[in-house]
Amino acid sequence: MSIPVVDFGAYSLSEKHVSDEQLQDLSQELKAAFTEMGFVFLKNTGITEEEVDRVMDVSKKFFLQPDEVKQEFSRNTFAGCPNHGWVSLETERLNPRRPGDLKESFNTSSLDPDIRWPSSDTVSGFREIHMSFFQHCKELSLRVMRVMAHSLGLDPEVFVSEHQFIGTNMNGTTLRCLYYPPVNTERVKEGQVRCGEHSDYGSITLLFQSSEGLQVRTRSDEFICAPLIPGTVLVNIADLMQRWTSDRFVSVLHRVLLPLAGDSSTRQSLAFFAQPDDKAVITCCDGSDKYPPVLSGEYLIERFKDSYGQP
Numbered sequence: 001m002s003i004p005v006v007d008f009g010a011y012s013l014s015e016k017h018v019s020d021e022q023l024q025d026l027s028q029e030l031k032a033a034f035t036e037m038g039f040v041f042l043k044n045t046g047i048t049e050e051e052v053d054r055v056m057d058v059s060k061k062f063f064l065q066p067d068e069v070k071q072e073f074s075r076n077t078f079a080g081c082p083n084h085g086w087v088s089l090e091t092e093r094l095n096p097r098r099p100g101d102l103k104e105s106f107n108t109s110s111l112d113p114d115i116r117w118p119s120s121d122t123v124s125g126f127r128e129i130h131m132s133f134f135q136h137c138k139e140l141s142l143r144v145m146r147v148m149a150h151s152l153g154l155d156p157e158v159f160v161s162e163h164q165f166i167g168t169n170m171n172g173t174t175l176r177c178l179y180y181p182p183v184n185t186e187r188v189k190e191g192q193v194r195c196g197e198h199s200d201y202g203s204i205t206l207l208f209q210s211s212e213g214l215q216v217r218t219r220s221d222e223f224i225c226a227p228l229i230p231g232t233v234l235v236n237i238a239d240l241m242q243r244w245t246s247d248r249f250v251s252v253l254h255r256v257l258l259p260l261a262g263d264s265s266t267r268q269s270l271a272f273f274a275q276p277d278d279k280a281v282i283t284c285c286d287g288s289d290k291y292p293p294v295l296s297g298e299y300l301i302e303r304f305k306d307s308y309g310q311p
């Protein structure tokens with residue numbers, strides 16, 4: 001079993017319209033991938049490798065600064081957007097049964113003009129680069145969700161219409177730049193990994209990686225390595241979308257283990273977590289009661305409590 005690759009060229013960000021026939025073809029391919037694997041590589045999305053490199057470069061410059069500098073932008077210090085900002089090493093536990101993940105993150109969840117951004121010469125361009133990438137990821141996510149709805153025979157806007165407030169404090173969608181520093185094997189705690197086993201929380205996630213390392217659990221309960229396919233975006237179904245689609249689309253476990261002993265390389269990834277608006281009530285789209293209705297914003301807060309510990 002491997003993660004399928006789908007050509008998204010017909011509905012890339014540079015295309016204004018997609019023909020019915022092309023939409024039909026794309027729908028079938030995405031539906032197969034999201035039903036069976038929960039993950040798909042998209043190529044020709046309109047988000048370029050150059051743009052991804054720019055975001056990774058400037059965010060790495062941010063991460064390489066001393067913690068005192070990064071602390072100024074700590075998560076939980078931005079009024080009205082609790083998930084925005086820097087998360088230090090070992091703070092988050094995506095698998096709460098393991099010690100803290102060996103990663104740092106910079107979370108962007110607000111594009112409010114008044115939000116504070118890192119702006120020193122060291123990280124010149126940080127704000128513009130992040131804002132522009134966030135917008136492109138948002139556009140691509142909405143396109144993917146339109147195709148997903150179509151593939152299930154639903155109104156193509158059914159998911160998109162619950163994502164109206166992305167980038168504001170009424171929606172938890174977050175772009176996370178993740179940085180996995182070199183691992184000091186002697187200091188690693190028992191069971192500690194770079195990113196513990198978890199499934200994502202919201203609608204869908206777009207993932208861009210600098211190197212291999214991600215593992216994805218298949219239907220036969222084994223973890224397989226996601227390859228690195230330059231120029232592609234890895235898209236996966238998250239938990240609210242699985243509920244929304246009454247398990248038609250599957251949200252599967254994934255993780256990043258430690259590099260092999262002696263490998264002191266770093267790893268970077270960019271994850272765009274699309275999340276429905278806080279006030280969206282997620283109910284099974286087939287009219288069934290497989291899952292009770294849940295409020296998107298409240299659901300997200302509960303999930304953060306598990307991964308960051310009770311406040």
Ligand SMILES: O=C(O)CCC(=O)C(=O)O
Pocket residue numbers: 178195200207209214254255256268269271
């Ligand atoms: O870094 C990666 O490749 C995966 C990160 C991830 O799955 C997450 O942050 O939810």
Ligand SMILES: [Fe+2]
Pocket residue numbers: 198199200254
């Ligand atoms: Fe994830």
